[in-house]
Amino acid sequence: xxxxxxxxxxxxxxxxxYADGGNLVPPGSAGAxxxxxxxxxxxxxxxxxxxxxxWQPGPDGAIVQQAGSLRxxxxxxxxWGRAETDASGHYSFSTLRPGGxxxxxxxxxxxxxxxxxxxxxxxxxxxxNAFLAGIEPERRETLIAVPDEHGFVFDVRLQGDRETxxxxxxxxxxxx
Amino acid sequence: MWRVSGTLETQAxxxxxxxxxxxxxxxxxxxxxxxxxxxxxxxxxxxxxxxxPEEIELWAPCFGQRDVGAVEADLTIQHSGEPIGERIIVSGxxxxxxxxxxxxxxxxxxxxxxxxRYIHKRDQHPAPxxxxxxxxxxxxxxxxxxxxxTTIKPGPYPxxxxxxxxxxxxxxxxxxxxxxxxxxxxxxxxxxxxxFPLDPIYQxxxxxxxxxxxxxxxxxxxxMPEYATGYRWxxxxxGSHRTWTEEExx
Numbered sequence: 001x002x003x004x005x006x007x008x009x010x011x012x013x014x015x016x017x018y019a020d021g022g023n024l025v026p027p028g029s030a031g032a033x034x035x036x037x038x039x040x041x042x043x044x045x046x047x048x049x050x051x052x053x054x055w056q057p058g059p060d061g062a063i064v065q066q067a068g069s070l071r072x073x074x075x076x077x078x079x080w081g082r083a084e085t086d087a088s089g090h091y092s093f094s095t096l097r098p099g100g101x102x103x104x105x106x107x108x109x110x111x112x113x114x115x116x117x118x119x120x121x122x123x124x125x126x127x128x129n130a131f132l133a134g135i136e137p138e139r140r141e142t143l144i145a146v147p148d149e150h151g152f153v154f155d156v157r158l159q160g161d162r163e164t165x166x167x168x169x170x171x172x173x174x175x176x
Numbered sequence: 177m178w179r180v181s182g183t184l185e186t187q188a189x190x191x192x193x194x195x196x197x198x199x200x201x202x203x204x205x206x207x208x209x210x211x212x213x214x215x216x217x218x219x220x221x222x223x224x225x226x227x228x229p230e231e232i233e234l235w236a237p238c239f240g241q242r243d244v245g246a247v248e249a250d251l252t253i254q255h256s257g258e259p260i261g262e263r264i265i266v267s268g269x270x271x272x273x274x275x276x277x278x279x280x281x282x283x284x285x286x287x288x289x290x291x292x293r294y295i296h297k298r299d300q301h302p303a304p305x306x307x308x309x310x311x312x313x314x315x316x317x318x319x320x321x322x323x324x325x326t327t328i329k330p331g332p333y334p335x336x337x338x339x340x341x342x343x344x345x346x347x348x349x350x351x352x353x354x355x356x357x358x359x360x361x362x363x364x365x366x367x368x369x370x371x372f373p374l375d376p377i378y379q380x381x382x383x384x385x386x387x388x389x390x391x392x393x394x395x396x397x398x399x400m401p402e403y404a405t406g407y408r409w410x411x412x413x414x415g416s417h418r419t420w421t422e423e424e425x426x
Contacts, residue, residue: 015286067240080237113214115205168224171415
């Protein structure tokens, strides 16, 4: 039987975030884009103690299996990063554009008050696939990252009218 | 000075809510669990969307010796002196839902010190910080999926969920599998803690058998003579969605 999850709690900041956790590539380097946004609660207030992780293929669409995410050398793209929200609920990653058809960032969300992690996807454009087509249009847009000056904005709403679509995968389903 | 707010509910009120939900089925914590007050505005109210994993979600990030120093698995040697408290070994195996060991993968932990105080700047519990204890560790599992930490047994600590709320002693764990979908952050507890029935975080898993899986067992085989007592805690992640070849599985 599966080991249950528990909340990340309020005291993860000295353990999980680390230097350059959100900088999969150095900000401003060739090809770098920004993926950033806010995390909001059900009252629309920012969540200042959330943590996001992203996992993505490289610009060529290939899966990366490179160590070095925790001690970045500035040259190796590992495809994985971690960033906490600040006092205004804002997080920010510097990364490369994921390649391949229907490209997305796979996103994991943790927060104090969230009893278990949540999974979602930040698609770069409204893709033409069966998964997105199966979601009602007003909810579908919560999965689409919006282009801005340096990259994309992806806000996460944990609850409420514009609540982000969070995912359950087949092997989770006994747990739902 | 510790001040008590007049607006907080009592333990009896929270316990009544806990008891009402206790025994409901579910191997995972309930996302909507009102006794844990911080969850009220932070849990999704809509059903999770079923998704078949795409290729990227069939893989997990890769960590190596470059990422983790050997010293990071021993939380008692990170400073110039010995931390105060009961030295313990915490070890176990990380397996996936199909009983495959999760080899060479990252395990992270964090915890309060022996007095129940985190180094975190937002922890205002008036228990002493220990200059010789940060309470943060990392290691990689071996080929067998085994992890092992040396640390100090954490103390219970108060929090503001309700009046006289105390967390059972616990160690936070962060775990990865072989698939992105197996990511797990959880908490490990110690056997026989009298605070278990009172704690809305532990009780957010309403199935007793499921929450038992978060409790380590004392293991005399892990105990080291004249050095540290041992606790064993094994972890089972959700199943992998990947098609494994025999070679990969071995």
